[in-house]
Amino acid sequence: MGGGFRSWPVVRQLVGEDSLGRGAAAQSDYTSALRSRTETADAVTRSVCPYCAVGCGQLVYSQGDRVTQIEGDPDSPVSRGRLCPKGAASEQLVNSPTRQRTVRYRRPHGTDWEDLDLDTAVDMIAERVLSTRDETWQDRGPQGRRLRRTMGIASLGGATLDNEENYLMKKLYTALGAVQVENQARI
Structure with a gap:
């Protein structure tokens, strides 16, 4: 858009094709350079908000292993694309630096906690469920x-x-x- 008198929005509105000032006339260099947070996503996954029992649908945008944005799913019959403030901020829950990435485990009769990876913990749970069922x-x-x-x-x-x-x-x-x-x- 450049600088100078002709770059002013009101001048662009008067001399350009956007006489109502709702399109290109109202757009600045800054807003032209803005990109959507979802534009760079590699994948979009449908999910359900983890907070309450309503079950609002979410679209989870990710780039590699990192979640970049979470939005309401417009195809969800429950929430029709809307999320409450807590659900809309669930991307912060996923990407928080304080998020636990391991399972805390204390052995029977133990006094200290140890970290286990998720696969090990799931295998332990499955083994205990099946042995309890058999017994x-x-x-x-x-x-x-x-x-x-x-x-x-x-x-x-x-x-x-x-x-x-x-x-x-x-x-x-x-x-x-x-x-x-x-x-x-x-x-």
Whole structure:
């Protein structure tokens, strides 16, 4: 746009094609150089806001392993592209320098915490769930009736999870043979 008298917005509006001053006439060198934070994203992933039980849809823009922006998903039937202030700021939660990137673990009868990587922690949990299921499995009852259940695993869901998450947890625990599956909303 250059400098001088002709670069003034009102002059551009009067002599240019943008007589209402809503397009090029109103644009400065600074605003012309601005780029969207989502423009440089390598990938866009659909997600759900982690904060409350509403389940607002999010579009997560990333560049490599780093999240660059999180916006409301306009295709979400729950939130229709809108996020509350907390959901809109969830990019800060992901990229915070104080975010824990390991799992804190204290061994049985231990006094100190140690850091474990996520894969190790998930493997430990899966191993304990399967061993508990195997140790407490009841195939048949006292009268010989088929039970196919475990009484060693129970679940108490919470209202911070949305319907889809609670549904998937119910399916998982049912598949494991657990019959003690509740939600705090019913208690």
